[in-house]
Each structure stands twice: as C-alpha cells, then as structure tokens.
Amino acid sequence: MSALLRFFVRFALLFEFLLLEIIAFVLMFNTSSFQQSVIYKANTAFVASVYEVTDAWGDYFHLSTDNQKLAQENEMLANKVAHLEAKLAALKDTASRVTPEYRAISAKVVYSSVNKIQNHILINKGKDYGLAPDMGVISDEGVVGVIENVSEHFAVVLPIINTKLLVSGKLKNNNVLGSVLWNGVSPTMAQFTEIPSHVEVVAGDSVVTSGFSAIFPEGILIGTVDKVDYHSHQTFCDIKLKLATKFHSLHYVSVLDVNRRVEQQNIENTIH
Amino acid sequence: MQDQLKIILNFFLLIAVQVLILNNIQLFGLINPYLYILFIITLPMSVSTGVMMLIAFLLGGIIDMFSNSYGMHMSASVLVAFIRPYVMGLFASREDMEKPAPTYRNFGVSFFKYATSLVFIHHFVLFFLEAFSFSHFGVVLLKTLCSGLVTMLLIFGIQTINFKRR
Numbered sequence: 001m002s003a004l005l006r007f008f009v010r011f012a013l014l015f016e017f018l019l020l021e022i023i024a025f026v027l028m029f030n031t032s033s034f035q036q037s038v039i040y041k042a043n044t045a046f047v048a049s050v051y052e053v054t055d056a057w058g059d060y061f062h063l064s065t066d067n068q069k070l071a072q073e074n075e076m077l078a079n080k081v082a083h084l085e086a087k088l089a090a091l092k093d094t095a096s097r098v099t100p101e102y103r104a105i106s107a108k109v110v111y112s113s114v115n116k117i118q119n120h121i122l123i124n125k126g127k128d129y130g131l132a133p134d135m136g137v138i139s140d141e142g143v144v145g146v147i148e149n150v151s152e153h154f155a156v157v158l159p160i161i162n163t164k165l166l167v168s169g170k171l172k173n174n175n176v177l178g179s180v181l182w183n184g185v186s187p188t189m190a191q192f193t194e195i196p197s198h199v200e201v202v203a204g205d206s207v208v209t210s211g212f213s214a215i216f217p218e219g220i221l222i223g224t225v226d227k228v229d230y231h232s233h234q235t236f237c238d239i240k241l242k243l244a245t246k247f248h249s250l251h252y253v254s255v256l257d258v259n260r261r262v263e264q265q266n267i268e269n270t271i272h
Numbered sequence: 273m274q275d276q277l278k279i280i281l282n283f284f285l286l287i288a289v290q291v292l293i294l295n296n297i298q299l300f301g302l303i304n305p306y307l308y309i310l311f312i313i314t315l316p317m318s319v320s321t322g323v324m325m326l327i328a329f330l331l332g333g334i335i336d337m338f339s340n341s342y343g344m345h346m347s348a349s350v351l352v353a354f355i356r357p358y359v360m361g362l363f364a365s366r367e368d369m370e371k372p373a374p375t376y377r378n379f380g381v382s383f384f385k386y387a388t389s390l391v392f393i394h395h396f397v398l399f400f401l402e403a404f405s406f407s408h409f410g411v412v413l414l415k416t417l418c419s420g421l422v423t424m425l426l427i428f429g430i431q432t433i434n435f436k437r438r
C-alpha cells in the first residue's frame with residue numbers, strides 16, 4: 001500500500017511539473033494574444049512605473065553627458081534653421097506649398113536590454129501620443145529600431161540589436177542597396193548583407209536608410225563600415241557595421257510618423 | 273517564524289538585485305548572470321518538491337514580468353525545482369541530506385558541485401529558450417558558460433560571507 005502511495009506521489013509531482021511547464025510555454029508562444037489581455041496591461045503599467053522610479057535615480061548620473069549631447073544637438077539645429085531660412089527666402093517667390101515629410105515625437109527610454117539575443121526597448125509614450133506599430137524610432141546618433149507594440153502610455157521598440165529585425169539600408173556614396181541585420185552577439189556591431197562583391201566598399205563608409213519603406217525617411221545614419229571581407233568565389237561580400245546608435249547609453253529617442261505611412265504599407269502589401 | 277521571515281526577505285532581495293542590478297549588466301554581449309535561482313537552490317529541505325515548483329513558478333513569473341520575456345524564466349526555474357532532489361542525490365551524502373538547508377555551511381564542498389550543476393542547467397535552458405533556434409547554438413553555449421561562471425562566482429561569494437558571519 002505504501003509503495004503504491006509513494007508511486008502515486010511521484011506521479012503527482014510529474015503531473016504538476018508538466019502542467020506548470022505547459023503554462024510557461026503557452027505564455028511564451030501566445031505572447032501576442034497574451035499581450036492583449038488585462039493582466040498584461042496591468043503588468044506593463046506596473047513594471048513601467050517601477051522602472052520609471054529607478055530610472056529617475058539613473059538620470060542624475062547621465063546628466064552631464066546628456067547635457068552635452070543636447071547642446072550639440074542644439075547647435076546642429078540652429079545651423080539647420082539658419083540654412084533653411086536662407087532656402088525659404090530663396091523659395092518664397094516660387095510660392096510652392098511644401099508639406100513636411102514626417103512628424104517626430106520625442107520619448108524617453110524607461111527600460112532597455114542590450115545583452116540578450118532578442119533585445120527590447122520600452123519608451124514612455126504610447127497611443128496617447130498617436131504612436132502605432134511599424135513606426136520608425138531614431139536617436140540623435142542614428143537609427144534605433146521599429147515600434148512593435150503600443151499600450152495606452154507606453155510602447156515597445158524592436159531595436160536593430162534584435163535578431164528579428166531587418167532594416168533596409170544603402171551605402172551613402174554610391175546608393176547600393178542592402179540589408180542590415182544582427183547576429184546576436186555584440187550590441188555595437190551589425191552585419192550589412194546583400195552587397196555584391198564587385199562593389200567597392202572601404203572601412204568608414206556610411207550606411208544610411210534607403211527610404212524605400214514607409215518606416216524611415218531616406219538618409220538617416222544606421223552605421224559606418226568597420227570591416228569588409230571579399231571572398232573570390234562568393235557573389236556577396238561580408239560587411240561588419242559599427243552601429244551609430246550606442247544602445248548602452250540610450251536615454252532619449254524620437255519616433256517618426258512618416259506621412260502616408262499606412263497608405264504606402266497597404267499598397268506595398270498588395271505586391272507580395 | 274524568524275527563519276520564514278528571513279526566507280521571504282531573501283526572496284524579495286534576490287528579485288530586487290536581479291531586476292535592478294544584474295539585468296543591467298552587460299559584458300561583451302555574453303555575460304548576464306541570473307543570481308535569483310540561488311533562492312530555489314538554497315530553499316530548506318522541509319519544503320516539498322511540489323511546493324518548491326509552485327514557488328519557482330511564481331519567482332520565474334516575477335522575473336519574466338521585469339524582463340519582458342513571458343514564460344522563459346518560469347519554465348527554467350520550474351525545471352530546476354523539479355530536478356533539484358535528483359541532482360542533490362548525486363552529490364550530497366546521507367548525513368548532508370538531514371541538515372536543514374542545502375548551503376555551503378551545511379554541505380561543504382559538495383554544495384558547489386550541486387549548485388554548479390543546477391546553475392548551468394538553468395542558464396542553458398534559459399538562453400536556449402531565449403534564442404529558440406539551433407542556428408544560434410554556439411552563442412547559447414558560450415553565453416551559458418560565461419554567465420554561469422559569473423553566477424557561480426557570485427554564489428561562492430555570498431555563501432562564503434554567510435559561512436564566516438555565523
């Protein structure tokens with residue numbers, strides 16, 4: 001009898017183990033439907049508020065570097081204004097109506113990971129500021145990533161340093177198109193692929209967004225070429241890219257709402 | 273009663289250290305230690321495996337909440353709780369098993385053999401679930417090795433301090 005009981009106890013443990021693992025796996029794979037649930041929304045709000053508090057301490061440590069960055073950006077913007085004013089004066093008599101290409105919404109990073117294979121960034125603006133999935137995210141240094149998910153007040157960004165994301169880019173000096181992707185190792189490096197071997201690439205060349213998708217406008221810096229490997233028997237060369245955005249010290253980002261984004265994406269979807 | 277209070281305090285302390293400090297650590301893209309699993313490793317012997325798995329489920333769930341990774345830490349922690357008695361049987365002697373809790377103080381050197389096995393199993397499962405493909409298998413192994421070593425170093429430090437203090 002006691003042997004039977006002991007057998008049953010062991011069996012019950014196995015059942016409990018399998019049940020708990022099944023729950024864990026369901027959570028892991030049904031994240032999309034889970035993310036629409038009430039529990040998830042409550043969680044996101046709670047976790048984000050905890051990170052907001054701890055981040056507030058962290059802000060003090062970054063004050064001086066952030067200030068410096070802002071000053072630099074200020075200077076750059078002032079130059080741009082001057083430049084544009086001159087241009088405007090020249091254009092005034094042609095009286096053409098120009099609409100801006102995109103609207104930028106600045107946001108603060110509340111949580112970011114750089115040490116995983118699937119990294120994520122959480123920012124403090126969401127639906128309340130008109131953010132939606134598939135909008136591009138940049139920093140003052142370059143491309144950051146694409147919005148994956150939005151809640152009422154927060155948004156999850158899929159950064160370049162996530163193996164799921166692929167960004168189309170081009171070499172700035174000769175407009176050759178390729179794709180930027182990440183291999184899961186260093187958060188400062190990425191791979192630039194699909195560049196034919198006959199194209200001459202040298203270390204230091206800039207890679208910028210192609211502007212073909214409605215996510216990023218053309219010409220935003222993604223990174224600079226760090227190393228090129230040519231293989232005589234291969235059609236494409238291996239290019240290592242040094243990412244422009246420093247994901248370790250990312251605190252402020254801008255979300256880009258490109259004009260007619262939804263319209264362009266809808267018509268693109270009819271092609272493939 | 274005081275012991276129970278200490279365990280509960282330990283639970284929240286390890287979560288706080290994991291979420292607020294260790295989750296932000298990033299060295300060479302390879303080292304991110306998961307120290308929180310020490311809680312399951314050192315739970316007293318009086319806790320049954322069934323209860324331990326439920327605690328591991330809760331602990332993993334909380335870490336998941338803060339890491340944006342639903343189910344991963346849950347799954348790895350529950351596995352550790354489930355296999356803990358078997359792994360302990362491999363390394364601990366009969367007298368060891370009668371001590372109140374598996375710690376360096378009670379087990380001696382065999383504690384580290386036991387803890388190392390569980391830490392590496394936990395880290396491997398975790399990194400594998402994170403990548404979830406065989407194409408990153410090399411990276412997964414390398415991350416397991418590097419992060420596991422750092423976690424063990426931290427555990428070694430904590431256990432030695434506890435050993436000396438009492």
